[in-house]
Amino acid sequence: MIGTDSPVLAVLCGDQHPPDMDSIERSATVRYTRADGLAEALRGADVLFVYDFLSTAVPDAWPAADRLRWVHIASAGVDPVMFPELRASDVVLTNSRGVFDSSIAEYVLGVVLAFAKDFAGSLRLQQECRWRHRETERIGGRTALVVGTGPIGRAIARLLRAAGMRVAGVGRRARDDDPDFGTVYPSERLTEHLPGADYVVAVAPLTEQTKGMFDSAAFAAMRPSARFVNVGRGELVVTEDLVAALRAGELAGAALDVFDTEPLPQDSPLWTMPNVLVSPHMSGDFVGWRNALVAVFADNFQRWRGGQPLRNVVDKTLGYVPSGR
Amino acid sequence: MIGTDSPVLAVLCGDQHPPDMDSIERSATVRYTRADGLAEALRGADVLFVYDFLSTAVPDAWPAADRLRWVHIASAGVDPVMFPELRASDVVLTNSRGVFDSSIAEYVLGVVLAFAKDFAGSLRLQQECRWRHRETERIGGRTALVVGTGPIGRAIARLLRAAGMRVAGVGRRARDDDPDFGTVYPSERLTEHLPGADYVVAVAPLTEQTKGMFDSAAFAAMRPSARFVNVGRGELVVTEDLVAALRAGELAGAALDVFDTEPLPQDSPLWTMPNVLVSPHMSGDFVGWRNALVAVFADNFQRWRGGQPLRNVVDKTLGYVPSGR
Numbered sequence: 001m002i003g004t005d006s007p008v009l010a011v012l013c014g015d016q017h018p019p020d021m022d023s024i025e026r027s028a029t030v031r032y033t034r035a036d037g038l039a040e041a042l043r044g045a046d047v048l049f050v051y052d053f054l055s056t057a058v059p060d061a062w063p064a065a066d067r068l069r070w071v072h073i074a075s076a077g078v079d080p081v082m083f084p085e086l087r088a089s090d091v092v093l094t095n096s097r098g099v100f101d102s103s104i105a106e107y108v109l110g111v112v113l114a115f116a117k118d119f120a121g122s123l124r125l126q127q128e129c130r131w132r133h134r135e136t137e138r139i140g141g142r143t144a145l146v147v148g149t150g151p152i153g154r155a156i157a158r159l160l161r162a163a164g165m166r167v168a169g170v171g172r173r174a175r176d177d178d179p180d181f182g183t184v185y186p187s188e189r190l191t192e193h194l195p196g197a198d199y200v201v202a203v204a205p206l207t208e209q210t211k212g213m214f215d216s217a218a219f220a221a222m223r224p225s226a227r228f229v230n231v232g233r234g235e236l237v238v239t240e241d242l243v244a245a246l247r248a249g250e251l252a253g254a255a256l257d258v259f260d261t262e263p264l265p266q267d268s269p270l271w272t273m274p275n276v277l278v279s280p281h282m283s284g285d286f287v288g289w290r291n292a293l294v295a296v297f298a299d300n301f302q303r304w305r306g307g308q309p310l311r312n313v314v315d316k317t318l319g320y321v322p323s324g325r
Numbered sequence: 326m327i328g329t330d331s332p333v334l335a336v337l338c339g340d341q342h343p344p345d346m347d348s349i350e351r352s353a354t355v356r357y358t359r360a361d362g363l364a365e366a367l368r369g370a371d372v373l374f375v376y377d378f379l380s381t382a383v384p385d386a387w388p389a390a391d392r393l394r395w396v397h398i399a400s401a402g403v404d405p406v407m408f409p410e411l412r413a414s415d416v417v418l419t420n421s422r423g424v425f426d427s428s429i430a431e432y433v434l435g436v437v438l439a440f441a442k443d444f445a446g447s448l449r450l451q452q453e454c455r456w457r458h459r460e461t462e463r464i465g466g467r468t469a470l471v472v473g474t475g476p477i478g479r480a481i482a483r484l485l486r487a488a489g490m491r492v493a494g495v496g497r498r499a500r501d502d503d504p505d506f507g508t509v510y511p512s513e514r515l516t517e518h519l520p521g522a523d524y525v526v527a528v529a530p531l532t533e534q535t536k537g538m539f540d541s542a543a544f545a546a547m548r549p550s551a552r553f554v555n556v557g558r559g560e561l562v563v564t565e566d567l568v569a570a571l572r573a574g575e576l577a578g579a580a581l582d583v584f585d586t587e588p589l590p591q592d593s594p595l596w597t598m599p600n601v602l603v604s605p606h607m608s609g610d611f612v613g614w615r616n617a618l619v620a621v622f623a624d625n626f627q628r629w630r631g632g633q634p635l636r637n638v639v640d641k642t643l644g645y646v647p648s649g650r
Contacts, residue, residue, distance in 0.1 A: 106438060106463060106489075109488065113431060113432075113438060114444055126602070131589055132605060135607070135612045136608075136610060136611055138427060138431060163434065164431075262456075266454050277451070280459075281458065282460070283461075285459075287460045
């Protein structure tokens with residue numbers, strides 16, 4: 001039984017309610033809502049759990065948030081809730097840091113190997129029942145530049161390095177002694193380090209500073225043999241510049257899991273371009289990911305109820321959870 | 326200028342001559358030949374370099390080998406030249422151990438990730454311009470059983486382990502302290518260890534003992550969720566048993582780079598089966614592999630000329646180069 005002092009939790013969901021909510025439901029009044037009911041659900045709510053993490057409904061409903069103290073989002077990227085009113089408020093924002101690290105790292109290693117071994121070519125030839133031997137590439141000794149040094153970028157760096165690649169990072173602060181990256185180049189000098197990379201992996205948070213950082217100048221700086229991998233956010237890329245650069249042969253391929261418009265529109269040229277691998281924003285979504293997301297929130301909810309410090313608190317000036325390093 | 330005591334080297338090639346033969350041509354009389362000229366080329370030859378390593382021409386031409394002392398094959402597997410007359414002779418046989426280790430290991434890791442992340446499904450959906458989110462598998466913590474503990478199997482074990490998988494081996498000699506595999510189970514107990522594996526990798530040499538080792542009993546022992554990877558020889562597998570087991574759902578998929586008949590016949594059901602990845606015997610063939618193969622032979626040729634011990638001497642009783650371990 002929930003007492004009169006039990007907190008009110010609004011949960012923004014899409015088609016599916018989050019799983020494993022029983023323990024939370026026992027200690028809070030939980031209001032599940034879709035986007036169109038969010039304003040009503042926020043009125044009097046103490047906590048908002050943004051389970052539908054790609055929803056853009058929060059800014060519109062925000063004026064109804066009359067006693068909100070904490071927003072938790074079921075994703076690593078917090079860009080959908082980084083609107084000015086939330087940033088300026090004293091509402092705490094937390095994310096789901098850690099859930100996607102290893103699965104996205106595996107996905108990135110997988111697409112690197114798919115390019116090197118030409119799996120797309122093998123599948124196309126298989127569909128035609130054609131036996132055609134080709135020579136393939138090794139990944140050992142090849143260089144990956146990982147743009148973004150948060151936990152997911154770190155997991156990517158560790159895994160690519162374990163598989164024999166040379167790795168460097170691009171982040172806010174230059175350093176030569178990073179335990180995962182070795183060398184981290186400063187973001188403002190990205191372009192001068194792109195020519196050294198066989199694979200360029202975009203995994204930076206989407207902020208005003210990173211939006212559109214992969215533009216025509218960046219793609220022109222890449223090797224004609226380079227492949228670009230985006231597992232961060234579609235808006236890190238100027239999509240028309242990427243399409244033009246691929247057409248011009250300024251780089252050799254792209255594996256894209258995120259797009260500036262999702263679902264990727266039917267008429268996007270990316271669907272049919274050779275050497276482009278499209279996947280539907282799923283690189284991190286392993287079997288069990290929804291349970292893992294709720295577990296992160298449930299842990300934080302227990303902390304919040306007990307007056308303990310929350311985990312994964314977003315620095316709303318930076319737009320992400322700052323690393324301890 | 327080649328003296329009268331210069332050795333005669335027969336080189337069995339297909340469409341292409343081997344590259345980088347200049348230094349060898351300076352110290353030997355080199356007879357390049359296709360299969361139909363092999364008998365003539367072998368008459369009076371001291372050395373045979375089987376550059377066309379899948380050729381089956383050597384047994385037929387063997388009676389013409391009247392002074393042959395050494396056969397080198399440009400592959401890791403020596404099964405095409407393990408016919409009784411060569412085995413019974415005192416002709417030394419060497420192979421190209423080492424050339425393919427890292428490229429085949431990368432290929433195996435690539436197909437493991439392709440299964441886990443459903444790249445084939447993504448490519449099919451991409452061809453239809455369809456955005457359909459799926460949940461994927463992680464490979465971290467999953468178990469791979471590598472059947473074959475030679476250098477290629479060891480490279481596979483090391484790489485899969487580096488990528489976070491649990492690995493065990495199957496080989497001639499059981500042990501618990503192998504530096505690459507940890508545990509190696511004995512070959513005769515393969516079937517009882519198959520149920521523990523998420524991925525089963527066939528990389529054993531083809532011998533009388535290993536031929537057809539993956540048969541209906543083996544596939545029936547696998548998990549319904551298991552994937553089978555063959556980078557060894559097609560004849561390790563009873564193909565019709567594999568096809569039947571896949572149809573019956575006794576295992577979840579197969580990535581096959583080698584086949585009992587190559588090129589894979591047009592009417593093979595493997596081309597069109599869902600969850601089967603076909604590649605044309607190329608998993609080891611990185612850009613530069615032909616040069617690497619000739620370099621291995623050239624090194625051994627120099628040793629032979631200098632009276633030094635040859636590298637990669639095949640134990641003709643075992644059918645492969647025995648490991649130092």
